[in-house]
Amino acid sequence: MPELPEVETIARGLAKRVTGDVVQSVWLGQKEEPLKSPSSAIAATLEHRRIVSVRRMGKHIVFDLERDQVYVTRAPAKRRRANRKPKEAQTSSTAQATAGGGARATQVPYAQWVVHLGMTGRLQVCEAQSEVVKHTHAILRLSSGRELRFVDPRRFGRLSVAQAGDFDAAGVEPLEADLESFLTLFRGRKTPIKSALLNQKLLRGVGNIYADESLFRAGLRPRRRTSTITRDQLARLLSAIKEVLQEAIALGGSSISDYVNSDGEEGFFQLQHRVYGRESEPCLVCKTPIKRIVIAGRSSHYCPKCQK
Numbered sequence: 001m002p003e004l005p006e007v008e009t010i011a012r013g014l015a016k017r018v019t020g021d022v023v024q025s026v027w028l029g030q031k032e033e034p035l036k037s038p039s040s041a042i043a044a045t046l047e048h049r050r051i052v053s054v055r056r057m058g059k060h061i062v063f064d065l066e067r068d069q070v071y072v073t074r075a076p077a078k079r080r081r082a083n084r085k086p087k088e089a090q091t092s093s094t095a096q097a098t099a100g101g102g103a104r105a106t107q108v109p110y111a112q113w114v115v116h117l118g119m120t121g122r123l124q125v126c127e128a129q130s131e132v133v134k135h136t137h138a139i140l141r142l143s144s145g146r147e148l149r150f151v152d153p154r155r156f157g158r159l160s161v162a163q164a165g166d167f168d169a170a171g172v173e174p175l176e177a178d179l180e181s182f183l184t185l186f187r188g189r190k191t192p193i194k195s196a197l198l199n200q201k202l203l204r205g206v207g208n209i210y211a212d213e214s215l216f217r218a219g220l221r222p223r224r225r226t227s228t229i230t231r232d233q234l235a236r237l238l239s240a241i242k243e244v245l246q247e248a249i250a251l252g253g254s255s256i257s258d259y260v261n262s263d264g265e266e267g268f269f270q271l272q273h274r275v276y277g278r279e280s281e282p283c284l285v286c287k288t289p290i291k292r293i294v295i296a297g298r299s300s301h302y303c304p305k306c307q308k
């Protein structure tokens with residue numbers, strides 16, 4: 001299952017490829033599971049929209065959409081011309097296009113396409129004539145002549161639209177959390193710290209692997225009761241979480257295209273794990289065998305000597 005760093009990498013790869021492109025038409029498959037919004041609502045929201053940005057929110061990929069000017073037929077002619085002028089004057093630089101988009105956002109209806117990849121979902125950007133592979137559930141035809149396709153063999157992925165552009169994933173974004181908000185999230189909780197880290201209502205998108213790796217770097221045992229962890233230790237934990245996620249994102253940055261276009265499930269990069277999946281192997285710091293325990297049904301790995 002793609003974790004936060006993989007989703008971030010995929011979102012960045014998609015942003016490079018499809019920002020500025022316009023969705024001309026949408027085809028949706030018959031399988032109901034991947035469609036969290038009604039298919040008619042998805043199609044109506046996506047068609048004739050320009051993709052102004054693609055970004056990650058938690059483990060969701062969010063496409064920010066604005067109505068494409070070409071299709072705004074009801075606007076008075078004068079106003080339309082006024083809108084078009086600054087746009088033509090602009091170069092194709094993304095930065096400038098984004099700056100211009102900000103000014104227009106108040107006039108132009110704004111919406112979002114929200115994709116969760118689930119276990120096996122992937123988004124492909126391909127030429128229209130490329131073969132449509134099995135388990136394709138959505139095809140967005142783009143004005144560039146390419147297609148953006150959602151493929152998901154196991155159908156745990158989810159597609160939805162936020163028609164008012166107000167999608168909000170629960171929880172705090174770990175890479176943006178400051179110490180005070182992080183402390184507030186965890187203060188007084190009686191659950192094991194590992195469970196608290198996996199609680200998506202607190203932190204967005206920290207999965208099992210990155211929780212174990214962060215706890216190792218912070219020197220905290222996964223079963224440690226959250227309320228007994230000191231402020232300094234929580235500060236170290238927040239730094240460790242950011243460090244681990246950023247390292248993984250940096251590793252993924254060099255091979256973005258593989259994640260977007262690959263037809264196989266493999267290709268997700270992996271951090272050099274220090275504890276995750278290393279049960280009985282020597283700790284890289286002190287050589288004590290790594291232990292594996294189960295907390296809330298999930299495997300947790302730690303060094304009994306380095307982590308308290």
Ligand SMILES: [Zn+2]
Nearest residue numbers: 283286303306
């Ligand atoms: Zn150790």
